[in-house]
Structures are given as structure tokens and as C-alpha cells.
Amino acid sequence: MRIANALEPVRAIESLFYPPNCSVCGTAISNSEHLCSSCHDKAQRILPPFCLKCSEPFAGAIEGEFTCANCAHRKLEFDAAISAYRSRGVVRFVILQFKYSRQLHLRHPIAGWLNEAMGDARLRNRAFDLIVPVPLHPARLRERGFNQAHLLATMLGQKIGAPVSSVLERVRYTMTQTAFDRIDRMENLHNAFRLRKKATVRELRVLLVDDILTTGSTLTECARVLREAGAQSIYAITAARA
Numbered sequence: 511m512r513i514a515n516a517l518e519p520v521r522a523i524e525s526l527f528y529p530p531n532c533s534v535c536g537t538a539i540s541n542s543e544h545l546c547s548s549c550h551d552k553a554q555r556i557l558p559p560f561c562l563k564c565s566e567p568f569a570g571a572i573e574g575e576f577t578c579a580n581c582a583h584r585k586l587e588f589d590a591a592i593s594a595y596r597s598r599g600v601v602r603f604v605i606l607q608f609k610y611s612r613q614l615h616l617r618h619p620i621a622g623w624l625n626e627a628m629g630d631a632r633l634r635n636r637a638f639d640l641i642v643p644v645p646l647h648p649a650r651l652r653e654r655g656f657n658q659a660h661l662l663a664t665m666l667g668q669k670i671g672a673p674v675s676s677v678l679e680r681v682r683y684t685m686t687q688t689a690f691d692r693i694d695r696m697e698n699l700h701n702a703f704r705l706r707k708k709a710t711v712r713e714l715r716v717l718l719v720d721d722i723l724t725t726g727s728t729l730t731e732c733a734r735v736l737r738e739a740g741a742q743s744i745y746a747i748t749a750a751r752a
Contacts, residue, residue, distance in 0.1 A: 587733035712740035
């Protein structure tokens with residue numbers, strides 16, 4: 511969070527001389543915004559019907575609750591994963607700019623999408639003892655300079671009044687998940703995470719935070735470690751899902 515805080519005074523001074531613009535299309539916007547209304551409206555919200563386990567939307571008419579084929583044929587260690595938007599168009603552009611181009615101010619709209627996901631019925635009245643960001647391997651953290659999941663988890667924690675703790679650590683440097691299909695992703699991540707020494711989650715209600723859910727392999731491997739460490743419940747939340 512130190513990087514983000516250090517940039518705030520600079521951005522405040524810049525705003526006195528340069529009018530703020532939409533981070534996607536460049537249209538002039540107010541100081542309190544990061545996306546213009548047109549770009550914001552292009553974000554594809556995930557709406558029912560969707561899989562209760564992973565929030566995968568169902569492209570058709572269906573009544574009642576259902577579990578998608580992706581979840582039905584494998585064991586996912588989290589109780590449910592909730593995402594606000596599809597990782598398409600504007601949403602994907604904003605997240606990638608934040609994550610890979612160090613556009614740290616974009617944490618604000620992404621954190622807003624996370625907060626929208628908290629309004630889901632699966633989370634709405636649920637209390638959490640701990641918010642846990644998905645960790646980066648130390649080598650990747652040095653490359654990127656920050657952990658996007660930790661920044662987002664911190665902002666969400668401030669919003670909902672829950673403590674944030676990096677109780678998980680990534681102990682294997684794995685290739686980026688985009689290079690693998692679902693089965694290979696699971697193999698790539700096997701034993702990639704562990705609980706930090708002296709950390710405890712026993713009997714705690716945990717909210718796991720990341721930016722994007724693709725197949726759920728990262729979240730379920732993190733949840734497995736938390737589950738084996740005695741967590742009472744584990745819900746996952748992301749701003750978007752593929």
C-alpha cells in the first residue's frame with residue numbers, strides 16, 4: 511500500500527493543472543471518478559441465472575438453483591466464489607492496466623466492483639473474521655512492485671470493517687496461469703501455497719480476495735490450505751470472472 515499512498519499527493523497536484531479523464535476513453539470526468547458513465551455502462555454485470563458455486567453465468571433460460579458443469583466434476587474447496595462482472599471489454603482493460611501497467615489509481619473502480627459483489631445474496635448478511643488476499647510469489651512481487659489482491663483486500667476491509675491478513679504465502683514460482691487449460695492450471699498450482707508460520711485461521715470465517723477468477727484453480731488451492739488449517743468457512747470474491 512506504500513506505493514499507492516506515495517502517489518496520492520502527486521495525483522492531487524496534477525489534478526489542479528490537468529482535468530481528469532476517463533481511464534478507458536479519455537473523456538473528461540469529475541475528480542471523484544475514474545471511468546466515464548458511458549464506459550461504466552459497458553461493463554457486463556453478472557446477473558442470474560448463474561452457478562451458485564462459482565458464479566458462471568448461464569446463457570439461457572433456467573429456473574431455480576444450479577451448479578455448472580465446471581463445478582460438478584471437480585472438488586472446489588471454497589464454499590462459493592462471487593464475482594461482480596465478466597472479464598470482458600472495459601472491465602478486462604481496467605484490471606490489466608491496474609495489474610500490469612502500474613495504473614494504481616484504477617484500484618478504486620475495481621474495489622468498487624468488489625463492493626458490488628458483496629451485495630450478492632450469498633454474502634450480503636455474512637460476517638467475516640478475516641480477509642485473506644491471494645499471495646504472489648516473492649520474485650513476482652519484486653517484478654510487479656505490488657500485490658494487486660492485497661491492495662484490493664485492504665480497500666474492501668476498510669469498507670466492510672474486517673481485518674486483512676496475509677496468512678498465506680506462495681512458495682513455488684509458477685508460470686502464469688494464462689498458459690494452461692483448467693486441468694493443467696490445477697497441476698501448475700499444486701502445493702504452491704502454504705500457511706505462514708504462526709498464522710492461524712482455525713474456526714475463522716474467511717473471505718479470500720483476488721482480482722479475476724478464471725477457472726477457480728488458484729482460489730480453490732488457496733482455500734484447500736485454509737480448509738486444512740481449520741477455517742470454519744471460506745468464501746471467495748473477485749471483481750471479475752472470465
